[in-house]
Amino acid sequence: MKKFTLKPAPGEPLRLVEPARLTIPYRTDLNESQYEAVTSLDGPHLIIAGAGTGKTRTIVYRVAYLVELGVKPQRVLLLTFTRKASQEMLRRAAILLDSRCEQVAGGTFHSFANGVLRRYAHLLGFDRSFTILDQTDAEDVINLIRTKMKLDTREKRFPRKETLADLWSRSLNTITPVREILARDYPPFLDLEADITQLFKAYVVYKRENNLMDYDDLLVHLARLLQERPEVRKALNDQYAYVMVDEYQDTNRVQAEIVRGLAGERRNVMVVGDDAQCIYSFRGSTIRNILSFPEEYPGCKVIKIEENYRSTQSILDLANEVLVGGDRAPQSALPTSS
């Protein structure tokens, strides 16, 4: 079935129900800091939720809270690390409140980008039936171009296709010049910089000519649409009044740009994460996103959720100790747990 979504009328209030008339016992179901995170709605928020502290529960309740307040579920966007995660959260919110919660827009950055690009790819010179290249496809295309450009038959060793793909991807995701990454991680190939840059240029052209997008393109093209196409940004800002991002510690710079564009002027954006669990920098994610969020969003409220419901204290003591081991200077030692 095709859907026609009515645009919100100007001046229409986002929330329609008085908090006093809500049915879910938020106060008793949640602990103090969880409750604060669930009920803080307007403006930028950073939720630091440690391992096993009920982070998922907090997001589930916040979705339910927004919907129960009368926010149209289609106007809430929840970006998660895997699709399974968002499906699970929305399913649980639906059990908690009602099936409206399943109408909330949820998914990964990549699937969200895909959805937007299927509508607007023509603005970037792509056909909307573009093919998504996975990791190995991207490597194969790079290899094909390398052969075409006869870069594989030189006397000097040229980087392998996996190395090239990784190099390009990291350059994009971390917004770092190729030269800098070569100097840091692949110094033997530094004098091939000119050839490598040529190859990457050809790769970009090739994908456009053949209607292909790799994983990074999905994000980069979405970020470009948000930046360069005010009509697209406006449409998305009108659509999504509340944006939530899970696992923010594992986002990369392009993703942070996307969040900024989606937050728009309203800035109703909540990012949730744990800086102690940032483990995806090999994919270009950067712990700086979460650390610098308060500066990037002036007026941001930071809420920490620290009570763990999962592990015994013995296990937590070890976990805390392993973490502070990296930073044993006495002035920065963390308070010991009760």
Added chain:
Amino acid sequence: MFGKSLHTKRPGGSLPQLVAAENENMQSRFVVQKILELREQGLPLEEMAVLFRSSFLSFDLEIELARANIPFRKYGGFKFIETSHVKDIVAYLRVLENPRDVVSWNRILLLIEGVGPRTSEKVIEDIQKRRVGLSPNMAEPVTTTTKFWMDYGHYPDGVRALFDALKEAAPPTLSPAEKVAGLLRYYEPIMRSRYDDHQKRRKDLEMFQAITERYRDVASLLTDLALEPPTESVVDVEAPGPEREFLTLSTIHSAKGLEWGAVFIITALDGRFPALRSVGSEEEIEEERRLLYVAITRARDHLFITYPMNVYDRETGVILTKPSRFLQGIGEHLLEPWVVES
């Protein structure tokens, strides 16, 4: 960092153990015996997980688990969709959806007996020039319309057969499952001639066929495969067998967000965790530290961190003997040292 410290109202609990084993196999045997012991005490296998830094670190353990008849599932290794036979089938679907997808054309043309890079390039050129015209404003996607299928009789035999198979699968009235069924009939002899283990691979394709039955259109099937691929492949993962109970083996990265009653972190050996190549910069080392933190916080009640004391690293010629640097110097009141004896 946002200074914080986890605490709980759950009291005490037994101390986590740091278990040294003489070699990798002793480590595996320790893990197997502990798992059986915990299971005897009433903890089901689903409540236990073995976590490791890199996928290859569990190979020895996998053999011991099989020997002890402990069913397991492994996550975080090779992805189903990345196996070449599944990629082949996906490539057929892709050209039907996006006839301009040169990469997939190249893949399926080269699968044909007697078609080399040159023939493939010629055919692709012909497709691009004569068959897929772009709509002027790009707003309408290019599809395999009637024009696409005009006179392909002059192509070499194998290519003609490919076009026959594709044309048969093209009608939009066919469901994705029906399309795949037709394409599999065409692909079957190709797979038979290309892979010695085609029996095993056929199981993957059966699984793929089952997945396609959940979809109404090819576009959303392809999108999901690219963005949310199913992880298990019969070729690469031990089948869990008929029992429903199974142990989890996982890389730490794939264990993100999950929890178990008992967790084993194996080969917490300096040089493996952190890996030798990860110790380049301060930032990389700190990320490895956080990785160990993630692994530890997956455990609810029981935590065993194990390491073999004698591992030869081929790449550097170094013998690795020490526990992970992140665990060295941690007091016995937090982490109880054990040694495995035979």
